[in-house]
Amino acid sequence: MYPQVLFQNRKPDRIATLEEYRKSGGYEAITESLKNRSHKDIQEILLESDLLGRGGAAFPAGRKIMTVSDDAPYPRYVICNADEMEPGTFKDRVLIHADPHMLIEGMLIAGYAARAEKGIIFIRPEYENAARILEREIGLAEEAGFLGENILGSDYSFSIDVHRSGGRYICGEVTAQLNALEGKRPNPKQPPPYPTEKGLWGKPTVTQNVETLCCMPHILRNGAQWFKDLALTEAGAGTKIYCVSGKVNRPGCYELPMGVKLSEIIEEHAGGMKNGAEFKACLPGGASTRFLSREHYHIPMDFNSLREAGHRLGTAAIMVFDEDTCMVAATLNLLEFFARESCGWCTPCREGVPYLKDLMWRIEHGQGEEKFLSMLRKQSKYLWISYCAFAPGAMSPVEGLLNDFEDEVMAHIRQKRCPFKGGE
Template sequence: MYPQVLLQNRKPDRIASLDEYRQSGGYKALKDVLKDYSHKDVQQEVMDSNLLGRGGAAFPTGMKLMSVADDASFPRYIICNADEMEPGTFKDRVLIHADPHMLIEGIIIAGYASLAEKGIIFIRPEYENAARILEREIEIARNEGYLGNNILNSDYSLEITVHRSAGRYICGEVTAQMNALMGKRPNPMKPPPYPTEKGLWGQPTVLSNVETFACIPHIIRHGGQWFKDLAKTESGAGTKIFGISGKVNKAGCYELPLGVRLSEIIEAYAGGMPAGSEFKACLPGGASTGFLPRQYYDIEMDYDALRNVGNRLGTGAIMVFDQKTCLVGATVNLIEFFARESCGWCTPCREGLPFILDLLKRIENGDGEPEHIPMLEHMCKSLWNAYCAFAPGAIAPVESLLKHFEDEVQEHINQKKCPFK
């Protein structure tokens, strides 16, 4: 059993109360920070921890906090991204339901590091229970002096509110999210300016993922080096909540060191695969990562290791497929989602994804032609010209299908039917 940090207070049937969180050391980091740390000290500790953002893009969190300039204007905002609409991903919901005060403390400390005075938790509408839990626990934290004016009698003040999304996948993208919060059409905006310079309402804004914020109290309490050493790999840092689903016996969220092997997650934690199932592939980090074929069954689940094989750790949401699963059909399912969720702002994505979907459906239904494979390759290339990171993520399953499972696509075309049906 590896050390449990983020899920240490998880219980099968209920959330951890404020007292339970405090008994495990909760809010001690906030007390220490407000007493003994400058906001720059907090930035440095997070920087030293090598924490990479857990929302999918893996940007160094310390660097993000440091990029709020000393003379940046006020008010400044801190936003917690709890949108979590990436198919297969459910770790942020589990974290909020397990220990909401860990997230709240993380937001307050990160808010202090950027001297933000207003915090917002942006949450997907399907997470209504989580939103209510957060609203209730934020109120409890305020009554205890952890939020509001002059937190714990210090000079620092912060309020946090919960904002329910209107419910589109693109609202999870940082700049689209800020547009959504400002009541505008939620299309992404290309930097510069970066959100830490001019974000929400044109003011400096730090936006990070739920799991990222939850790491911060532990980094302060035990030090950046301790956090770094939690990982199994040299380049990794911390633990990661892996959410595993698909062809495994015990789907769920498991907190494990970064760099743990995929085979270990499946066999030792997810209860192995059902009888008769053999590992064929997985998506290692959510719907916007590529199929990882059998030859990588033992790969270290870390940012660098997956990048080195042309894939991504993404959100750490692992979806497992067995030898009986048609990966063309699985890809159709994923592209249906992405074609529906394209925000429509730019042509390659708005028009390209329905085109790709149509080609894949024809292949799946036995109406595919040999020229459809180069057409798919061509279309995927053109989506790299789209405006934002949504499009390269959307085509990751298609590109990896063609790279690793072209024979399976070809078989659909040759047999004029799905060989799995």
């Protein structure tokens, strides 16, 4: 059994209360920091811990906060990104339902490190229960003196609001989210300026994922080296919440050391393949990552190892496919999502993703032609010149399909039907 850090207070049927969180050492990190640490000390500890953003882009959290310059204007904001619309990803919801005060303390720490006075939790509308839990627990934290004016008698003040998203995938992208919060159309804005310089309402803004923020109280309480040592691989740091779905016996969220092998996650934690079937492939980190095929079955699941293999850990949402899964149908399913969710701001993505979806639909439904392969490849290249990271993400499964499962695509085209008889 590996150490449970983020899930240490997790219960099967209810959230951990404020008292339970405090009993496990909760709010000690911020109490100690307000007394004995400067905001610079906190930035240094976070940087040293090698905490990488858990929302998909793996940016170092300490470095991001450090880019808020000392003479930057006020007010400054910390945004918790709880949009979580990446298909297959449900770790942030589970974390909020497990231990909401861990997130609140994480926001306080990020806020203190950036000397921000306002926090906003941007949450997807389907997570109404989580939003209500957070609103209630924020009220309790205020009553206990952990939020509000002059926290614990210090000169630091910080408050948190919960904001429900309008409900589009693009609202999870950091700059589109700022537009959404300002009441504008949520299309992304290319930096510079970066949000830490000019973010919400033109003021410095640090956006972090739920899981990234939840790591912060533990790092401050136990130290940067302790956090690094939690990982199984040299390049990893911390634990990771892997959310496993698809053809396994026990789908769910598992907190495991960063760098644990994919085969171990599937066989020992997720209960093995359903009906004893063969592992064929998985998406290692949500819908916007490339299929990982059988040759990588034993790969260490950390950011670095996947990058070296030409893949991405993304959100570590592992969707498992077995030998009976039609990879064309699986890719079509993902493209239907991406075609619907394209924000429409730039032409390559707005026109290109539905075009790819249509080609894939025709292949899956027995209307494919051999020339479609080169059309898919050509169109995929155009998508790399789109305005934001959405389109390259949408491309990733298509590239994985063409790279590792071209024979399946060709079988569809030659047989003029889906060889899996409808597939997934």
